[in-house]
Amino acid sequence: MLEKELERAGIPTVQICTILPIAQTAGANRIVKAVAIPHPVGAPELPPDEERALRSSILEKALQALQTSVETQLTIE
Amino acid sequence: MGKRYRVVHFINQFFAQIGGEEKADLPPSTAAGPVGPGLAFQAALGDAFEIAATLICGDNYFATHGESLLPALIEEIRSYAPDVVIAGPAFNAGRYGPNCGALCAAVQRELGIPAVTGMYCENPGVDLYRRDCYIIETQNSAVGMRRAVPAMSALVKKLLRGQAVSPAGDGYFAKGIKRNVFVEKTGADRAIDMLLAKLAGRPYQSELVFPDFERVPPAPPVRDLTRARLALVTDAGLTDRQNSARLESARATKFLELNIGGMDTLSPERFGSVHGGFDTTAANRNPNVLVPLDLVRGLVRQGRAGGLLDTIYSTTGNGTSLKNAQRFGAEIAAKLRAQQVDAVILTST
Known part of the structure; x- marks a missing residue:
């Protein structure tokens, strides 16, 4: 719901x-898969070092989603 | 002749034929008898009903004063001792619809009498108030008045006569109430019937209807990340360690603005999570696993992103009502726009 309202505002x-x-059904436009509920x-x-690499890869996917025309x-999983 | 049921009808300045947008700030007033669409309702309801009064309020006046206005409106309605309240119909009017819904919900809650309104399926008032009053589905403009009035009137009659009503049979938006009914076949039999119908390509009707979330057109992508101002938003229940603003662990009623000016990372001495829906041990040891301030600062330092807003917007997404979540989103969006934010990273738990 937060995602949609921010996207609605452009x-x-x-x-x-x-x-x-949940995000897909609720209608979010740009979604990236997190690690886990208590530590997305x-x-x-x-x-x-492995945690660092995993965190960076999620952030890179997030940046890719923001720069993609949807x-x-x-x-992105 | 038996009892005449008393009706109070609520309409806006437009349907009262007082004026358009220029009169939208009109304070509430009451007229004796039916006004505007009330005449059609009086005709459709027949002699057993009497529209005792028409309550009129400007769209903006109602929308602006909202909750603080309702008690006075309820008392005014109560003074006419109605058996039922009718509001609108509001079709697809974005203020009139929620206003009708808010009034009807308050009438049912405070006066314990049925309240019936009508709206187009996409009116924001539908999702806000369908659980709290009866909302007949209408067309999206006043062209639909000819169909809306008989449908709303028929439902009013049934409700006052104590007859059974249903969303499918009477054309109102499902209120989310479960009712026990007797059926011939067990759930297992019905499920197998449905499955066989599905496999054979025959039509079937699921007994569980899922909510149909509205879609929002995607925002345009970030063109140049190196010049984009980012912001961080989360529903992970992130707060300062003292939770000084008392963010709720569930059913949040607010969002926080957490200042991160000059910080390279979210230190566990200053931040933690009050979310009641997951184990916060890891988050309280390192809040950056909830909101990656450390990584995003790195991006800005490397020049890959243009900048980062010095505020994290945070709430708790745990049983939070749809209505509140939408309000938080809209209010946060307005604040971000005012601060020229170009893109948001939202982390959810």
């Missing part, structure tokens, strides 16, 4: 979330 917004069907952009169980709905 601000491209990427939602990083874990349960993709973190993986505390991984060694630091027709209906974009989901």
